[in-house]
Amino acid sequence: MSESDFHRIKRLPPYVFAEVNAMKARARAAGEDIIDLGMGNPDQPTPQHIVDKLCEAVQNPKTHRYSNSRGIPGLRRAHAGYYKRRFNVDIDPETECIVTIGSKEGLANLAQAITSPGDIILVPNPSYPIHPFGFILAGASIRHLPVGAENGTGTDVASFLDMLERAVRHSVPKPLALVLNYPSNPTAQVVGLDFYKPIVEFCLKHGIYILSDIAYAEIYFGDEPPPSILQIPDAREIAVEFTSMSKTYSMAGWRIGFATGNRKLITALARIKSYLDYGAFTPIQVAAAAALNGPQECVDVIRNTYKQRRDVLIEGLAAAGWQVPTPPASMFAWAPIPPQFAHMGSLEFSKLLLQEAQVACAPGIGFGEYGDGHVRLGLVENVHRIRQATRNIKDFFRSNAAGAAASHDPAARAALLQPVKAKAS
Template sequence: MSEDFHRIKRLPPYVFAEVNRLKAAARARGADIIDLGMGNPDMPTPQHIVDKLVETVNKPRTHRYSASKGIPGLRKAQAAYYARRFGVKLDPETEIVATLGSKEGFANIAQAIAAPGDVVLVPNPTYPIHAFGFIIAGASIRHLPANNGEDFLRAIDHAVKHSIPKPLAVVISFPSNPTAMVADLEFYKDAVALAKKHDIIVLSDIAYAELYYDGVPPPSILQVPGAKDVSVEFTSLSKTYNMPGWRMGFAVGNERLIGALARVKSYLDYGAFTPIQVAAAAALNGPQDCVDEIRATYKSRRDALVESFGRAGFHIPSPPATMFAWAPVPERYRELGSVEFAKLLIEKADVAVSPGVGFGEHGEGFIRIALVENEQRIRQAARSIKKLFSETSRSEHRETRPQKSATR
């Protein structure tokens, strides 16, 4: 019993553990940590959604076992969302499954479709469950440098031709966590054509599709004619409606794949608590001005981050979507690596971020900054970082300043 279990041995040490430990220690000694690390929305869930939960939870029948694939009203609400947002028609009975957030959906689709030794293509860096859901299921991962254009499609084509066995599936995720990259409909058209050419599955994650700032709303792969032949797409209410703790998401698309996911889930859970499902349907069917307000809040925070950090000497590329900024570690700290730089920000600036290497080895040299503090706190973080940079510069100057010659 001294050795790790088989699946546990396939999971590397948690990259964020040391950063989280330092964050907890700093708070224990009274430090006011500005936490821009975890993408955990700080705004309240819209009141009409909470009210529907309270109304439903007072009905005793809703405390019984629920439906693993989601109650009919919720699946119909998701179908209505896809129809109005993307112009995509979905059958609520055969093409939609409610999941306990998109993370659980990815983990269980891996259990449903992957066998030990199967190869799955995954972008790097990316959200960890995209790879580790399949690793836990026993599959092998081939990483592709994350990109939103022809380079990524060529990498898929090359990987399919040079992988033995032939890859089972490819994961794509736009808007992307952590890089905030977006993709247009032409990219999806090419991706679907490539998947059909090679007979592989496409698993698309659009959890951040409603958090966009500078252009047209991000599309769905299912807008491509024939995409449902090869694709399943995952969405989440967590960020769209400030409902992260409610754990409500969806998988939609190819009937065979959705059926496999539903069958696995039927053995594992009875679905989310029914009042949560009813409230989630109210979120999708109800007024959507709350989504506009949430998006506007994140845009204001993004602009405050880019402006204030820029004045502090820390250039942050402006993310076009998501609730994250993906920033290169400043040149003077590049040799530290993303983990040590993140630790330095906690210890010397009372600011917490996520090290980029936690999202894959190609994330080294970057940090992810979450827009989960208000504008005042973001500017406070910028001032603290500016002070750290200034102190570092003075220290470097003292170390490199030539010594005066000794006099007799």
């Protein structure tokens, strides 16, 4: 018996990132210097005052006991304070907020709590994998909403509403929930309250829950910070919003996030979590509260570091002949595959970029079929390494013009990829 014999595992497609990751590992084992822009794994250190609070809290033996699956009261109050400062939204920390072990866990467990087999969930495509697969694992059916500039949708509310209208009209049963993610991973798209308002009205009319993921709300580069859907007065009647400490405070490995909003949904999530976990380690929660309540200059530093890296990456790629839109937010650039390589698709292009330029990226197909014309580049290396990456890409484009043309032929394309395969053996 293999793992593919299990029902839920059968519902998961092959993990497309695995091929690139395996190539990356083989190349590094062979001594190659791979610049990894693939995984969205923050490389900046967690601010020192947060680390110090963790060290202080862990010295108290009482904190070593089981924690609270809903999150300690002080952290929930700190999160409510954040919503008040940042969005001018009043949150009841007892009934409208729960601490999650990262936003990914929260969304997946809420999916388990509210989904019945065969329920229909509306999910953007391309999207962060947990958005569809959290519900697929819970037994739901996914209706994909194509988003992105190339699809003419994503931030244009009229087009988005048209998709929702069609989805409701042609779905049996009626959709249970809609997933939104702005700033978007992977596309980096952003929206304003003028986008959220009519969508909330539509979902209220049709009785559709909204699950909003704003994990990148503090990684923005314009003058206007991304809003919360809960700023729409009626939104909490149907909406829950997921936030995370991972990117804002470079606390990815600490695994602290939040679900905030509709009391019915928060209660359902709390009930599920009460059977599954005792919450994150208490000292981590204490340190997270210190992060939210303490000085916020560190957030500006983290944000400005990503902005500097973004500018270096986009300018360097332009100099290499690769025109990539400047992301207004997030820690990613959503890069259309250059025309001379577009026929390859995102997975083969990612493999070729790794082999020829020693740059790892995430193939767009890993975020859904509508992402296959792009790759995602993470701002997770320092400026020096990003400059080196763009120089490598420039050299690759120059030296492989003939190879790219030849790669229309399957045998020639296999030959291009052969050196990495040979190293693996």
